[in-house]
Amino acid sequence: MNTLSLCRGLLRAGALAAVLFLGGCVAYAPPPQPSTYDRAYNAMLGAMADQGVSVSDANPAAGLITGARGPITVIATVAPQPDGTTKVEFRTRGDISKDPQLIDRIGASYNARMGR
Secondary structure (H helix, E strand, O other), X not given: OOHHHHHHHHHHHHHHHHHHHHHOOOOOOOOOOXXXXXXXXXXXXXXXXXXXXXXXXXXXXXXXXXEEEOOEEEXXXXXXXXXXXXXXXXXXXXXHHHOOOHHXXXXXXXXXXXXX
């Protein structure tokens, strides 16, 4: 084997190694995350479904969800705050004596869906 053939072989091997090495250095942007508002709104919807609340009105733009479970109406609201946080509130109306812990279970489901 002459010197020229040896140099060409080494150059090819080096080029191949460089291509393989650089091919492994691909950077991907992380997938976009939903806003805290969207996460909170979706968690509210899910929490109400978890507890058997039948949603009658869901308006993400207004941050309002209304539903009922038996004689109890549940109203959930979500609102962005100036500091970047999101305020969430669940309220009930009607005969809560039929299921006095409903609001607590909805809150627990919401917190679980938010990873708390």
